[in-house]
Amino acid sequence: MEHPSAPEQSAEEVQPTFVRPPGLEFAMGVALFAMVLMVFFLIQSTVFIQGVVARSPDLFPDGFSFGMLSDPRMEVRMHELVFNGDLVAQEAIWSGAICTLLILIVVYYWKRGLLSFFLGLKLPGWRQMALWLAVFIGLGAIIEGLAHWIPAFQTDFMSKVISSTTNVIWLYIGVGSMAPLFEEFLLRGLLFGSIRHMVDEHGTVALTAGVFTLMHMQYDVAVMLLILPMGIVLGYARSRSGSIWVPVVIHMLNNLVSVAAP
DSSP states (O other), X not given: OOOTTSOOOOXXXXXXXXXXXXXXXXXXXXXXXXXXHHHHHHHHHHXXXXXXXXXXXXXOTTOOOGGGGGOHHHHHHHHHHTTOHHHHHHHHHHHHHHHHHHHHHHHHHHHGGGHHHHHTOSOOOHHHHHHHHHHHHHHHHHHHHHHHHOGGGOOOHHHHHHHTOSOHHHHIIIIIIIHHHHHHIIXXXXXXXXXXXXXXXXXXXXXXXXXXXXXXXXXXXXHHHHHHHHHHHHHHHXXXXXXXXXXXXXXXXXXXXXXXXX
């Protein structure tokens, strides 16, 4: 899963080759990716709905019931709270923590001794970390410049989230830390490793960046176009460093800055 230019491994570090056909490995990985993504959205929806009900005792004094999902009042209330900072933080923490653990479990039973190699769990060198952090900061400066001069690239999503939170610390934990950790393990870990069974480095980076962009549909299309190059940089950071921790750290720093200075 590393780029050919990555530092040469010692004999003790070289991993055995996969024994199953690449097509079967690819299919299994994509199936596991779809399963984790389904669990992720199920947890997020559950946390959100329960949070809406808990914040609407005047409308739903008896608590949650499946019948209320078709209640027009519920639809209005969900629309009002979709950007609520406390709910966004809870969704990110619960779904991120559970699904990151789920990824580790399913990949362990799938790959066994290849878990660390497949997900890229080895620690990177400081030069690789510094290099890709500098690249990402440069890209971020360009994106901020575009957003400053072109109104279509501007978004008030995080401003809405932060203005409605009662405890910003939970946002730092959920949006700033847990969400990027999960997204990187899902995309630059599980999905990246699965696609690499069948596709070269550049194709894998492009596909994971595309999925990364589509996972941010809370933003307008113009803003999503700025997210795409971020996904490309994160993908190459994973590929060229051979470590998932490079995109994890970069992604976390990006999100933490977004919470601190939306």
